[in-house]
Amino acid sequence: MTSIRIGAGQGFYGDTPDGAVDVATSGDVRYICFDALAELTMAILQKDRMRNPEGGYTRDLPGFMRRLLPITHAMGIRLITNAGGMNPAGAAEAVRSAARDLGMTDLRVASVTGDDLSMRVDELIAAGVDLRNMDTGDDLASVRARIVFAVVYLGAAPIVEALQRGAEVVVTGRVADASLFVAPMVHELGWAFDDWDRLAAGVVLGHLMECSGQATGGNFSGDWWNIAGLDRVGYPVCEMNDDGTALLTKPRGTGGRVSVDTVKEQLLYEVLDPRRYMNPDVVADFTSVHLEEVAADVVRVSGVHGTQRPDTLKVIAGYLDGWMGTAMIGYSWPDAEPKARRSAELIERLAQRAGLEPLEMVTEVIGIDSLHGDAAPHQDANEVLLRVAARFATEEEAARFPRAAMPLALNGPPFIGGAAGPSGSRALLGVWPARVPRDTVEAGVHVDVHAAGDEA
Amino acid sequence: MSTRIRLADVAQTRSGDKADLANIALFAPTDAMYAAIVREVTPERVKKLFGRFVKGEVERYEVPNVRALNFVLHQALDGGGARSLRSDPLGKSY
Numbered sequence: 236m237t238s239i240r241i242g243a244g245q246g247f248y249g250d251t252p253d254g255a256v257d258v259a260t261s262g263d264v265r266y267i268c269f270d271a272l273a274e275l276t277m278a279i280l281q282k283d284r285m286r287n288p289e290g291g292y293t294r295d296l297p298g299f300m301r302r303l304l305p306i307t308h309a310m311g312i313r314l315i316t317n318a319g320g321m322n323p324a325g326a327a328e329a330v331r332s333a334a335r336d337l338g339m340t341d342l343r344v345a346s347v348t349g350d351d352l353s354m355r356v357d358e359l360i361a362a363g364v365d366l367r368n369m370d371t372g373d374d375l376a377s378v379r380a381r382i383v384f385a386v387v388y389l390g391a392a393p394i395v396e397a398l399q400r401g402a403e404v405v406v407t408g409r410v411a412d413a414s415l416f417v418a419p420m421v422h423e424l425g426w427a428f429d430d431w432d433r434l435a436a437g438v439v440l441g442h443l444m445e446c447s448g449q450a451t452g453g454n455f456s457g458d459w460w461n462i463a464g465l466d467r468v469g470y471p472v473c474e475m476n477d478d479g480t481a482l483l484t485k486p487r488g489t490g491g492r493v494s495v496d497t498v499k500e501q502l503l504y505e506v507l508d509p510r511r512y513m514n515p516d517v518v519a520d521f522t523s524v525h526l527e528e529v530a531a532d533v534v535r536v537s538g539v540h541g542t543q544r545p546d547t548l549k550v551i552a553g554y555l556d557g558w559m560g561t562a563m564i565g566y567s568w569p570d571a572e573p574k575a576r577r578s579a580e581l582i583e584r585l586a587q588r589a590g591l592e593p594l595e596m597v598t599e600v601i602g603i604d605s606l607h608g609d610a611a612p613h614q615d616a617n618e619v620l621l622r623v624a625a626r627f628a629t630e631e632e633a634a635r636f637p638r639a640a641m642p643l644a645l646n647g648p649p650f651i652g653g654a655a656g657p658s659g660s661r662a663l664l665g666v667w668p669a670r671v672p673r674d675t676v677e678a679g680v681h682v683d684v685h686a687a688g689d690e691a
Numbered sequence: 692m693s694t695r696i697r698l699a700d701v702a703q704t705r706s707g708d709k710a711d712l713a714n715i716a717l718f719a720p721t722d723a724m725y726a727a728i729v730r731e732v733t734p735e736r737v738k739k740l741f742g743r744f745v746k747g748e749v750e751r752y753e754v755p756n757v758r759a760l761n762f763v764l765h766q767a768l769d770g771g772g773a774r775s776l777r778s779d780p781l782g783k784s785y
Contacts, residue, residue, distance in 0.1 A: 273769065273772075274708070274709075274710060274772055274773070275744050275772035275773050275780075275781070276771075277772075278773035304699075306761060316706045322721070369766065370710060370711060370712060371711075371766075414709070432700035454705070455703075456703045456704050456705060457703050464749065481722050494694060495757075496703060496718075499703075499757040499759070500703055500704075500705040500716065500718065502757060503716035503757070503759055503761050504707045504716070505707035505708065505709055505714060505716070505752065506714055506716070506761060507709065507712065507714060507761075508752055508763075509754045509761050509765050510752070521754065522753075522754050522755065522756050523756070524756055524757070525756065526757065528755075551710070553773065556770065556774050559776060595776070596776075597769070597777055599777070599778055601778065605777070605778040605779070605783040606778060606779050607741075607744075607784065607785075608741065608742060608743055608744040609740075609741065609742025609743055609744065610740045610741050610744070622774035622778060624777070625776070626776060663770075663773065663776040664769045664773040664774060665770055665771065665773070666710045666711070666770075666772065666773060666774065667710075668710045
């Protein structure tokens with residue numbers, strides 16, 4: 236039976252390249268796929284691009300490449316990453332530049348563009364595309380003037396094209412996480428784009444691998460205390476067979492654990508309806524997935540069913556929604572929490588007297604209720620950290636807010652925890668999920684492939 | 692006859708975000724325990740537990756192949772990751 240081994244190299248923007256290095260050197264893989272994007276990440280990269288039109292891709296991409304290419308180029312391992320974010324063409328140039336520095340002028344690098352709809356929103360509206368919020372049903376008009384970016388989730392097809400055209404590194408923008416992994420499966424195993432069960436199997440494996448160590452022992456809610464070697468957790472490696480069954484494992488000599496229990500947690504991570512997991516290329520039924528431990532750190536994945544791909548593709552738009560300022564002060568025993576609560580009331584009044592007009596405020600007593608809110612059981616804490624976050628219409632107000640709270644260092648309830656100095660303000664971006672007909676965007680998708688040494 | 696157990700002692704969970712939605716997957720270790728969580732852990736109880744954190748509805752999906760319930764919490768993240776004022780804007784700790 237034909238099969239292909241693919242490894243995961245990154246689970247988020249900020250992840251270490253160490254996991255990918257282990258996958259390359261000890262994973263016996265021919266592809267490594269890097270998922271650098273999330274909704275929050277798109278917002279961060281868009282802020283970068285607004286400051287610098289040359290930016291907008293993850294800043295650590297050249298570093299990843301300088302570390303990995305000397306290993307992978309010699310071994311013939313191909314790399315696929317969505318770290319291009321809001322600027323895949325610029326990111327691909329950065330990869331070529333890194334390759335030139337390494338003397339690899341023959342390295343063929345592809346960029347996939349066409350996912351960025353930021354400049355096409357009015358055009359889509361004029362064409363009658365309904366961009367209402369798919370969660371709330373709200374009309375886009377309520378945020379239209381404040382939209383700063385819009386991207387559509389592409390599927391595996393443009394990456395397959397890049398691989399067919401000989402790309403050794405493929406850099407994309409907002410390709411769906413799992414599709415990064417589906418592409419080499421389609422390319423190597425010759426799957427058809429209407430072979431729903433196999434595509435669904437690819438999506439399941441891609442979904443299991445896209446968050447790197449979260450499938451192999453990281454963030455594990457079971458007996459986490461028994462999982463050894465999380466300082467060098469093995470990133471997922473899959474062996475996908477042409478019949479759509481697969482093995483999930485990790486590189487030799489790495490830490491972490493691959494078991495049904497670690498893998499099943501990732502299966503449902505960020506999933507809505509498990510019977511209909513929507514990917515651009517297929518709708519996968521996660522209730523059909525069969526997981527079985529077949530050896531130490533090897534889980535067999537089989538039985539996956541899929542149905543026809545959706546007629547629409549998911550879009551997320553980001554819109555400006557004010558500015559956040561944060562004030563933080565620590566309090567200690569006795570009465571740590573009551574001191575923090577009193578202090579929060581004082582901060583609200585101090586802000587008022589400073590002429591600030593918060594649109595909303597969130598008060599958290601870290602150590603008591605910041606993570607679980609009303610669900611937190613009440614207990615007396617020895618020490619707490621008060622955090623008051625407020626949203627303002629202007630950056631100026633958000634920046635002034637923590638200063639308004641500073642007098643409490645001497646004038647408030649007694650504290651020993653220390654007050655954090657005024658922290659910077661932050662722009663808040665709302666995320667607007669919608670769906671667009673696929674034919675309105677697919678014609679704009681473009682794949683560019685050329686070698687690092689070529690004239691751009 | 693019934694006994695009280697603490698879910699955290701027997702079950703696994705994982706949570707995450709999609710815009711202003713959060714999901715919580717709750718995994719039972721045995722068939723008997725799965726039947727028990729299907730019976731006991733209703734969307735209404737989850738919604739009530741989270742109180743002011745979850746402004747919308749809570750949906751529940753059964754995933755028997757991994758003995759799990761998947762809860763989808765609407766308007767649960769103060770507007771979502773890049774918009775939220777909360778310490779955990781992504782619902783990772785739900």
